[in-house]
Amino acid sequence: MGPGRIMLLPMSVFAVEYVYVADTESIRDEHRPAHREFLAGLVADSDGIALVASGPYVDGSGALLLIAAPSQAALAERLAKDPFAINGTIAVLRMTEWSPVTGELAHHA
Known part of the structure; x- marks a missing residue:
């Protein structure tokens, strides 16, 4: 590979679920x-991690994030730097490799 060329890392899409610690609304707001x-x-960028989509659950109990990443380990390391994680608002963080076969996100498979 010559200078100035970017190596594309193989990517997977992960469905990441945050379940919030009860009674942390004010901390999350902050x-x-x-x-x-x-x-x-x-x-x-250089680590290949890219947000596809994210948003909170309407009931306020957590959030769903769809993230492309070269590995679950790399993604876990990056998500540990999320201010919500650092400030103790996430009770459960669940990561599942996901294959979007049809629909608007299928090009991520």
Whole structure:
């Protein structure tokens, strides 16, 4: 590979579920701007991690994030830097490799 060329890493899509610690709404409100800035920074760069979509559950119990990443380990390492994780608002973080076969996100498979 010559200079100036970017090596594309093999990617998987992960469905990441955050389940929030009960009664942490005020902490999440305080850190939400930094959390959203963190998510906006998940763009395919040298580590290959890129946010596909994200959003909270309507009932406020957690959130679902779809993230392309070269490995689950790399993604877990990056998500540990989320301000919500750092500030103890996530009770459960579940990551499942997902294959979007049909629909608007199928090109990520």
